[in-house]
Every structure is written in C-alpha cells, then in structure tokens.
Amino acid sequence: MSRFFMNERETLVEQALEGLVEAHGGLVDVHTDPLFVTRRVPATGKVALVSGGGSGHEPLHTGFVGQGMLDAAVPGDVFASPTALQVRAAIQAADTGEGTVMVIKNYTGDVLNFSIAAELLSETHRVEQVLVDDDLATQKEDEGGPGRRGTAAVVAVEKICGAAAEAGAPVVEVRELGREVVARSATLGVSFEACTNPMTGRRSFDLEPGEMEFGVGIHGERGIETRPTTGAAELVESLVTPLVESVGLRRGDSVLAIVNGLGATHGLELGVAARETRRVLDGLGIGVARSLVGPYVTSLDMKGLSITLTALTDDLVKFWDAPVRTPALVW
C-alpha cells in the first residue's frame, strides 16, 4: 500500500497539467473545458499532429507537445480515454488547414472516441489516423478481437511523424510514415511490482518475492505469464529475442531501441537494461543506431520496463534526428 501524492482524485489530472505548464511555461498551454494541451506558439501551414489517451503514462502524451512533435495532446482521466469532444476541440485548435493526423494507441475507448471526433469534423477537416499496436504480448493467432495494444512505439511514431509534418510533408505522407513506423516496431514489457491505483492506494496485482510479470502493458494489468526473476542479461535477452523475430530483423539491420521505464524504475536499472539490449543485438549482428533510455511511457509507479525495437531506414533516421523541443524530448 502506498500513497499517491495529490489533492483530490477528481482534480488530479487538471492540477498536474497546470504544474506541467509551470515547469515548461514557454512551450505548452493547457486548455480547460474541454481539457487539452497545445503548443504555446502554434505552428502554421503544416499538417497537425494530435495524440492523447488516458493519463498516468506521463510524460506521454502531454510531454511531447512542441516543435518537431505533437501540436496537441488530449489527456483522459487516469487510465481512461479522453472524450470525443476533447479530441474534437484539440483538432480544431491544431488544424491549420493542411489536415490532421491522429496518433492513437490501440485501445477500444481511444479508437472509438478519436474516430467519433474525426467523424464530427468530417465536413470541415481532413483527419487521418495512425493506429499504434506494437505490444507483442497481446498478439493473438486468431482473427478478431481488439488486436495488439499500443505502448512505447508511440514515441517513435510521434517523433518521426512530427518531424515529417514540420518538414512540410502532406497529410497522407505523414500518415503513411506513421504506419510504416508501426509496422517496423514491436514492444515487450516486464514488471517487478504492480502500480498503485491513485483512488485506493492499492497495487493492481501482487507478486511473491522472486516473481516477475512478463508481457505487461501500461495499465497495471497482469502480463501473459508470471515467471521467476532472472539477472538483467537473461531477462533482456528474453525480451529482445521475440522482438527481433517479430520485426523480422536480420544481421546487418539497424534499429532504434527504446528502453522505457514504466514509472518507478531507477536510472541505474535502465542503464543496465540499455547496456544489455545493445549486447544482445550486437550478438545478432544488429546495430543499435539510435536509442532512447528513460521513463517515457509510464504506468503510474509500476516497477518494470519495456523494450521497443524499430527497424530503421535512412528516412526514419533523418526524421528521428530532426530537432525537437518539447517538455520531455529536446535535441
């Protein structure tokens, strides 16, 4: 049992976003009624990039609003989808007449509400969508069902689409680039301790000492299997190996590796995970051309991490390297 630091549950997300603006006042603005976040200095004459989803994953998505990445982000309540009216308002604020690409993590509520927003705007706005479904743990052989969940590959999609939009790519090109990143990406996560529900102060599941949860997502749910804990080298290998197979990587390929902390994982731990990720890939003749190591797509205070691999092309590297200036990513 652990306490979530806040005032009231009802005001948590809005007050936290106010704090975000204080911390990064020059970069973003928070709009209330309905709630969404935009760049303080709006872009002009480019495709708008809009994302969003439940809160509790910060810095995702609000921390990625700014030059070279998102134009607007739409936060729902903790682990709950934003409403279609929030999404509509964000698109209306962000669209400069060149059309909008929505980046949606694959969850039923998000898909529904973003789609309704696009439908509501269909007579006045050109709205395209990229569905991010990178989580290998939720891959099913049979057809039907909601499909794979969207997790940390969304950061690569937002960065790369954001750079393309900033460079003047038209709306269909930005959409296709986003879909290419999704097709080239896969993610697997593991948890050593569940996250705390801000409402109850209780953890979402319990693990015995010596157990870890393999194949977790980002909403505190159990993974696909409870396994005995292992050292970092062995665990990273068990995450990376299926990713390499899923993405279809071969000797000589190069990847972007996102080593993502799920909330309460320490920098020392992520450092070790990054080292092991490179070691495993080196052994397969696959080069880590770019990497991102840190807590970028969190699941409240979950202890754990995910690894995302994205097969790179020269074009993707160019857009990944392009300048970005957001609260959570700057280069």
Place this chain on the structure above:
Amino acid sequence: MSRFFMNERETLVEQALEGLVEAHGGLVDVHTDPLFVTRRVPATGKVALVSGGGSGHEPLHTGFVGQGMLDAAVPGDVFASPTALQVRAAIQAADTGEGTVMVIKNYTGDVLNFSIAAELLSETHRVEQVLVDDDLATQKEDEGGPGRRGTAAVVAVEKICGAAAEAGAPVVEVRELGREVVARSATLGVSFEACTNPMTGRRSFDLEPGEMEFGVGIHGERGIETRPTTGAAELVESLVTPLVESVGLRRGDSVLAIVNGLGATHGLELGVAARETRRVLDGLGIGVARSLVGPYVTSLDMKGLSITLTALTDDLVKFWDAPVRTPALVW
C-alpha cells in the same frame, strides 16, 4: 520487498554507466580504472567543473556532464563516496590549465575524498571547492557536527557555475558564484515510502498506511519526524514555509523552484507539487521566475519529493538560462 533490476551488485554502477553512454553516446564518455565520466568533446581554455558522489541519485551527477554544466563526474558505489584517486583522475582529465572548481555535497566521505584529491594535486593544479549544504532538515542550532546535508540545490549550483565557467569566468569567480547559490538555497524533502536497497531488496524503513516521513535526505535514512499524510496543498505549504524563512525571502522576491522527484514519484504527482509550490509562493508575493520539475536528484526508488528554493538575482537568472546540453538537462 522489491527487486532491483541488474546483473551483479558489484558491476551495477559500471554497467549502468555503459548504458548511459549508449543512450547519450554523443555527449559523454565513461572512463574505467578508475571510474569517471567526461564530456566526449572536452572543453578548452575554461575553468573545469567537477562533481560526484555516491551513485543511486541518477541522473545526478553523470547526467549533468556536458556543455554548459559539468566537465567531469565521479560516481562512487551506491550511496558510497568515490575514492580520492577517482576524483584526482577526473580533475586531471578535465583541467585545461584554468583551474578546477569541485562541487561537493556535504557528506563526510565526499568532503574527505575530494579534499584529498585536491591535496594530491596541489603542486600542479589550482583546485577550488564549493560545498553544497542546502538540506534544512539537518540544520542544528549547536555548532560542530557535519552540518547540513547536500541535496537538490546541487543542480542549481552545477547549472549556474557551469554557465559561468563556459562564459569564461575565472576560477575564483566560479567558486564564489557557487557559494552564493548555496547561501541563497534551501531544500526540504518528504517520503511516502522508503527506497529499496539493491543488495537486499529490502526497504530502508517502514511506514504505516497514513504515515509519511518528513525531512528525509537522499540516502534512504529516516527524516526528522513521522507525520500523518495530508493532501498536496497542505504538505507543500509545510515544506515551502520553512524554506521561505530560511532563505529570508520577502514579498517581491523571485525564486528558482526545484520540485524534485526522489525516484518513484510519478509525473502527475510532481505536476501537482509544482502547482502547489507556485500557489503557496504566490500567496506570499514571491514569484517563481524559473522552475525545474522532475526526478533530478533521486534516492533510488524512494517515493517522495523535495522542494528547493533559490533566491534569484539577475546574474543567477542569466546563468540559469544559458544554453546547456547534457544527458539530463538540455535547453
């Protein structure tokens, strides 16, 4: 009980630093035997700024190596001081002939080993020191004893001294500026859950539901008092009020506010804390001219946060705003 993700305890720090380099390969290099971190592209013709201390506080200090901040950082083992020989090697690597300023958090081992390093180099190097002792919780009325601990104000010292050094300030001026920042700063921290010892997997202390530990430092030790938990507004007021008094802030003053996560505190929680910090200071007529919100000086996976206030001058604002390019701070 929770597991720390690593291979062996003995290789933790070195392997984590290898990962840091992978994540920020363009910015820093790790040297082993002895262990220290430098900028990949060394500065020339400026005062060198060197800091360090026990590991477990990442991104401090290794994440602050780079243009506009540190020239080298010297990591000890988890919560243990680096050796004098490590510090000496780092100074030898960083000093360009213009002298070195060491930024030392006030802990007996750090003070001793940095001082020995300076002494070992006394015939060949000009080495000055800034002692950071901002933690109000360890203030004692009586003389003697080790004095106040060094905590998150060290980030302000490193940023501001780093900018001054980059701007060509001589060694005595950089030292005096650092001492001025220390004199103008105070910090208080609170914990909702202790950190986990990587060696044993055990928490460093236990709290009952509804309890928090007021006045904690950054090494997992208990604070000055176990108190009942409160909402964010009341708790932030209880942290900020003594800081305002200690720094001697008055209506019309402006401050840098560092709202620092101690490890496992979520971005939503830090956002709320940042909002409340501004609210309390607004009520006192004190302006938050600059702020930094995030996990910058951690205590492994401690749940909790600290607030640091630094009374600003025009000069300090200028150095705070100067460009910086390190793994953990970029603007």
